[in-house]
Amino acid sequence: MIKIAKLPYILPAIFLFVFFITLNNTFASSIQNRYLLISVDDETGRLFLSTIDGKPEVKGDEKKNLLFYDKPPSSYTLVYLDDDILTFGSDYGRFNPTIADSHSIKLEWIYQYVTITQEIIFVKRKNSGIEDGVLIKYSAKNRDVHPHNIGFRVLFDTYLGENSRYHFGLSSGERLRGEKIFDGRNIPDYWISKDVKGVVCLRGVLKGSAVTTPNRVIFANYKALSENLKNYYVRRSRDFDYPPYSKNDSAIALYYDPLVVESGKERSVKTILGLCSKEEYEGEKPLIVVAPAPQEKKTLPMEQKKQKKIVYHIKDYKEFKSEMSNIANLKEEIRSIDDLLKQINTILEKRDSGQEVDVEQLKKIEKMISTNDNGD
Structure with missing residues (x-):
């Protein structure tokens, strides 16, 4: 009796057959060895790359796209x-x-x-x-x-x-x-x-x-x-x-x-x-x-970790408090500048992509710049 292969085994074979027939019709030139296939579109010279058998010691990497497949690539x-x-x-x-x-x-x-x-x-x-x-x-x-x-x-x-x-x-x-x-x-x-x-x-x-x-x-x-x-x-x-x-x-x-x-x-x-x-x-x-917007953490060498702690005495407290206030003000200025740069970057991206620039946003940026100038 002749046994017919089960459908789950037939469908992948049909897919691969159609895939390579499509490549032959779409690309003028292809080269392959046991590991890779690379094809060049006959009208544009664009590239497509996939595996054939992939790496011998790896199972599951056979006939897989490595670059995106499109017409043209x-x-x-x-x-x-x-x-x-x-x-x-x-x-x-x-x-x-x-x-x-x-x-x-x-x-x-x-x-x-x-x-x-x-x-x-x-x-x-x-x-x-x-x-x-x-x-x-x-x-x-x-x-x-x-x-x-x-x-x-x-x-x-x-x-x-x-x-x-x-x-x-x-x-x-x-x-x-x-x-x-x-x-x-x-x-x-x-x-x-x-x-x-x-x-x-x-x-x-x-x-x-x-x-x-x-x-x-x-x-x-x-x-x-x-x-x-x-x-x-x-x-x-x-x-x-x-x-x-x-x-x-x-x-x-x-x-x-x-x-x-x-x-x-x-x-x-x-x-x-x-x-x-x-x-x-x-x-x-x-x-x-x-990741996007990462917060970088620096690891200090051991000799830096062992630095002597700074101790503020009572007589230095007023000076210390004043310094902390200055640092807080500086942080606020940095936040304002960072917000300004983000808005300018958004406008430049819109301009480069051909989108219309928001006039109100331009006025807001102008106001922020003039405020910073007055504060100098």
Whole structure:
């Protein structure tokens, strides 16, 4: 007798079949190995990344989205060219034919006197030799006779952390559930994004010999980043919501500031996305919670803790009371200034997003400023 498979086993198979058929119809170029699949949209050059079998020692991370899947994909790159901001793959330029093999995809996009090349290559992990990462490289060649300023912003619309309390983890041990900016020496070595069960895990490398460290890294709401093409003002009190348009939708933006590229020269930036290592899965590093509007607590060294207590004698009491009164007044002034800055920041955000600025709010701010001036 021929036995028919139970329905719960048939439905996932049908889903996976339809999923990969859809990919083949939507994307012109895809490469995959036993760990990962990366695809490039044929019209926009945008990226999508998912697992195939995932990590061999991990069960449950097979065929999982690592970046958000859309048509076209929502992860994309901006090119800063002098005073212009260009979206890589937009209709303002044109594509050369894609060059692809089983290991890499190369796509050239030409805009006026600049050729932007996007290269995607499978890379191995140093410790294990497992090819569970992809190097993403952007190169800009100046074909003009004049020098030009060229920079990049690479935006990854992450998928995994949005059902978790914490959207991102960092090499420092921090976990993020609100937006944050890193620059200079503060940029972490890498970031990770996990699903709610902690089984599926994406890792992005920011430092090391194989990558180009960005000038800035911003974790924020995807729609907010996509609408602010060059300058995004981070507020630590803001989470990954962007009401009323977008809720709990996080992304990461890598900013490579413009540099002068001489005639005939080229500028390149590189980053790596891949699966997390075993150590990160097991959480060997202690994690520090970084929440919106955190209250930082500093741990004093033992020698500072042992400092002699300050004792106020009766004769010093009047002076002590006067000092306490001055401190209280200073706190009130700081609160007023902080409130003023918050209101100014709100107006700037409305202006940047094209919303109408409240005249009454402007009058209130003017009154606060004049009050402070009179008090000086």
